[in-house]
Amino acid sequence: MMTSYGNFALLYDVLMDDFDYVAWSGYIQRILNKNGIEQGRILEMACGTGSLTKELLDLGYRVDGFDLSEEMLAVAHNKLSKNKNLRLFNMDMTEFKMDRKYKAIIAACDSINYILSENSLKQTFKRAYDHLEDGGLFIFDINSEYKLREILGNNIFLEDRDEIFYTWENQFDEDSNICEFYLTFFHSDDGENYQRFDEVHREKAYSIKTVKSLLIEVGFIEIDIYEAFEFEDVKEESERINFVAKKKSKVRVI
Template sequence: MEAYQSFAKLYDLFMDGVPYDAWCEQTQRLLRRFGITEGIVAELGCGTGNCTERLAAAGFDMIGIDNAEEMLEEAMQKKLLSGSNSLYLCQDMREFELYGTCRAMISRCDSMNYLCTAEDLREVFRLVNNYLDPGGIFLFDMNTVYKYEHLLADNIFAETREEGSFIWENHYDGETRENIYDMTFYLRETEALFRRSEETHVQRAYTLEEVRREAEAAGLIFLEAMDAETEGPLIEESERMLILLREHGKEA
């Protein structure tokens, strides 16, 4: 089963603790360092459009890219409510196509960890470099090896709400650095009926050195890596790293 089919209806319900406002404020602040305050920005792995629509409200011309149709349906509902001009494309980030270039690209909430081979990572970086304006910026975050090893590990997480519930069984392989999420969902359909569904998600942990190597091999310029929460240097206990890359190869 494709990831995020059953979860799409429950995603925003159970992700209501994710600091989207803070992430989008951080994204805008960092992009301003490079003079990017408007123009076209593409988001890879946009999901239900939580960041896409916030950045559209801030004045960017947003393109949201995701390969999960059900997640994009939820994003389109947000677009209708906000009245934004966001464009949503159902495409795999490993082979996305745009009609032109963007001032910046972003990817938040560990979407890049779904790229489970170094070859896929490099191909996404190559496409990003191709579709960025000269000197354009790619800003993205990734879960760290530490988070998978020490916080997710082989733990089980569960939560119940009025509208539904989920059970998340986590399995991390330290050798392959692949993280498997076996997820079971119960979505309320009537007062007495819950519909059960299951999905399996796979992510991979990368070291900063691996990410930098693949980015530079794809032609991008590595600018900076930081702890996504503190914006300070990465430390051993950092759970999420935030990375900035710059386009290279085009003439302004």
């Protein structure tokens, strides 16, 4: 079976160089600060190569990060292992278990779309809920149904960057709502000899209604839904949707 985030891990940071992780972490920081979380330990699920992790560490948070891909984690480890406020783990979002609870849990950059069934999504949400302190926040973004179906789905993209040439051929399945991305990379170290490798990635399109009801089913109370990276309502053509779900604070009985 073709993997996701195998060899691609080594090219991920180069291909994401137009992604503004500083702005992204600033957006997350605003959400945390609005909720009185100015310091403490955060859990970053599906932290990948650790680009957002680095920014969160620079903001002064302590971070535990995990990812399913050992290759992505190896890149994160090379980038960040000197930081004493970081711990990295190889785990699956749908069944992770940590030794502590967190003020906030983050899953950025459509990692949640990689969960391919509602059951597994609910399981993931339950794990996140159980690992939050009272009053803690679960912050994540998804690729919208609109983006996966209308923009990425049934479309072909290619990018030519001299040392990396790659194509993605995408198919959106209307029965499962899963978009399959067939990625083919040609990578060269010397600009003359190119090595080919292929990966298949799958992202599932979830409606806002489904995500919201699963969050409520596992116990979250307040759920804010924004067009990323604003605090605006989601529109029909929003491509990235940001969820902020809050765990109930304990009521003190006097």
